[in-house]
Amino acid sequence: MCENYTINYYENVLDIKQIIEQTNLQCMDEALNICDLSGIERKYQLWQSLLPRITPYYAVKCNDDPLVVKTLANLGVGFDCASKNEIKQVLSMAVDPERIIFANPCKPVSHLEYAQQQGITTGTVDNEFEIYKLFKHYPSSNLVVRFRSEAKAAQCPLGDKFGSEDVSTLMLLAKSLDLNVTGTSFHVGSGCSDFPAYERAIKTAKNIFKFGELLGYDMDLLDIGGGFSGDNDDNFKEIATIVDQAVQKHFPEESIKIISEPGRFFVSAAYTLVCKIHAKREVRNKDGKLDTIMYYLNDGVYGSFNCILYDHQVVTAQHYLDDDTDLPMFKTLIWGPTCDALDKISEELYLPNLNRGDLLGFPNMGAYTVPVASPFNGFLQPKTLYFQCRAI
Numbered sequence: 001m002c003e004n005y006t007i008n009y010y011e012n013v014l015d016i017k018q019i020i021e022q023t024n025l026q027c028m029d030e031a032l033n034i035c036d037l038s039g040i041e042r043k044y045q046l047w048q049s050l051l052p053r054i055t056p057y058y059a060v061k062c063n064d065d066p067l068v069v070k071t072l073a074n075l076g077v078g079f080d081c082a083s084k085n086e087i088k089q090v091l092s093m094a095v096d097p098e099r100i101i102f103a104n105p106c107k108p109v110s111h112l113e114y115a116q117q118q119g120i121t122t123g124t125v126d127n128e129f130e131i132y133k134l135f136k137h138y139p140s141s142n143l144v145v146r147f148r149s150e151a152k153a154a155q156c157p158l159g160d161k162f163g164s165e166d167v168s169t170l171m172l173l174a175k176s177l178d179l180n181v182t183g184t185s186f187h188v189g190s191g192c193s194d195f196p197a198y199e200r201a202i203k204t205a206k207n208i209f210k211f212g213e214l215l216g217y218d219m220d221l222l223d224i225g226g227g228f229s230g231d232n233d234d235n236f237k238e239i240a241t242i243v244d245q246a247v248q249k250h251f252p253e254e255s256i257k258i259i260s261e262p263g264r265f266f267v268s269a270a271y272t273l274v275c276k277i278h279a280k281r282e283v284r285n286k287d288g289k290l291d292t293i294m295y296y297l298n299d300g301v302y303g304s305f306n307c308i309l310y311d312h313q314v315v316t317a318q319h320y321l322d323d324d325t326d327l328p329m330f331k332t333l334i335w336g337p338t339c340d341a342l343d344k345i346s347e348e349l350y351l352p353n354l355n356r357g358d359l360l361g362f363p364n365m366g367a368y369t370v371p372v373a374s375p376f377n378g379f380l381q382p383k384t385l386y387f388q389c390r391a392i
């Protein structure tokens with residue numbers, strides 16, 4: 001599946017400006033993703049060094065690029081799949097079904113049947129209708145009951161949609177139907193900025209384990225979901241300390257398997273999106289004085305920058321002018337290429353006066369960008385150039 005992709009190698013540091021100079025981007029109509037596969041490997045090393053007891057199951061939804069998924073599969077991580085196609089993709093990379101959790105609490109029957117055929121044994125559930133569905137279509141599966149435990153602040157809260165507020169009733173129902181509950185899960189919200197939320201949720205999980213054991217279940221799986229920062233390692237380190245301490249306190253037994261479903265943690269910082277300015281306008285005030293320079297790029301909110309709408313991401317732009325010292329800076333507004341005025345990338349920027357054909361780079365563009373982008377208005381999604389570090 002990845003045979004047709006080319007990986008370029010670098011020595012120690014990925015130099016985006018150098019890549020741009022060598023790639024002749026000015027001649028390309030589409031924007032370009034520069035994907036640093038070694039950045040993903042470094043994140044894995046960071047995870048292993050701080051949370052060795054917790055096995056990451058990468059949330060494929062975050063970025064399903066084949067080389068990204070393959071890189072993670074080669075590292076030995078597990079996968080959180082939400083659909084039949086995600087399962088199919090991961091299995092096609094020779095990943096053992098045991099390394100997959102079907103972590104969508106509301107699964108279409110055909111997807112559930114596919115999971116069963118493929119030997120995916122474990123999935124999350126957070127409502128009684130899903131329990132009846134499992135009873136009918138996959139009664140031998142292992143249920144992981146997902147409870148609601150939200151952070152006070154997150155980029156994308158998930159609690160209104162998923163997570164039961166009454167897992168004991170769900171577990172009693174599962175018991176009455178002779179279904180097997182093996183664990184519990186939560187998701188504090190994607191892009192969590194209330195780090196103690198993990199401690200609160202892990203404490204709640206402990207009580208759910210106790211209740212499960214009272215019902216006679218062999219509870220052996222704790223799934224702490226996602227929510228970890230991808231572009232700020234200091235934040236991740238803080239979360240990891242909280243998680244590690246909470247796990248040691250509430251789940252000291254080594255026999256309990258602990259997994260997590262990080263998405264943006266692995267991929268956010270691995271991507272830099274390079275866009276070309278293909279049009280420019282100047283906005284002047286009544287006195288004819290220049291107020292704002294507007295640039296129109298070859299990617300926008302219907303493409304990779306959908307993360308601004310859906311993921312509430314605030315993007316930053318960098319230019320690649322040779323000598324940028326002492327250049328006057330101008331209030332700048334950046335638009336995407338489509339004919340929709342919603343297609344606005346950023347308006348809180350100050351940049352030097354750039355020209356048509358100049359490039360802008362946007363770091364941290366690996367999470368919830370690639371799989372969501374559409375070709376609206378006929379503008380194509382960016383191509384991706386892959387890089388790997390020889391030194392790693």
Ligand SMILES: Cc1ncc(COP(=O)(O)O)c(C=O)c1O
Pocket residue numbers: 059062080103104158187189190191192225226227228261262263264265
């Ligand atoms: C069930 C589930 N697991 C994991 C994730 C990944 O979350 P994150 O990218 O914040 O780590 C999501 C994101 O929406 C999710 O819905």
